[in-house]
Amino acid sequence: MGTESRRWPGWVYAGGEEPDYRFSLANERTLLAWLRTALALLAAGVALDQIELGMGPTLQVALAAALVLLGVVCAAASWWRWAGAERAIRLQRPLPSSVLGLLLAVATVVIGVVVLIGL
Numbered sequence: 001m002g003t004e005s006r007r008w009p010g011w012v013y014a015g016g017e018e019p020d021y022r023f024s025l026a027n028e029r030t031l032l033a034w035l036r037t038a039l040a041l042l043a044a045g046v047a048l049d050q051i052e053l054g055m056g057p058t059l060q061v062a063l064a065a066a067l068v069l070l071g072v073v074c075a076a077a078s079w080w081r082w083a084g085a086e087r088a089i090r091l092q093r094p095l096p097s098s099v100l101g102l103l104l105a106v107a108t109v110v111i112g113v114v115v116l117i118g119l
Helices: 021-050 057-091 100-118
Strands: none
Touching (some): 021 057, 021 100, 057 100
């Protein structure tokens, strides 16, 4: 029984060759950076819910919920991004594209503008 059969998720490690560990570690650092971003979005959502900004309470709760939801999506998508990149590295294929950065940028701009207008 090889090492690959004990590693999870199996579909990531099932094929290809073991890459230079530096690439895998860089991919893991990228995952951790996205997870820190997700945690920051969750914290921002909680903070926005707790701080009185002078805007309507419904709008404020909606923006806080949007930040929390964005944090959850970011955490989940970052894991899928890691897995796809790790699989591509093992198979010596181009890295898959991701819309995660665009999603976060657009959502952050929209929420920031709404907060500024609401102040």
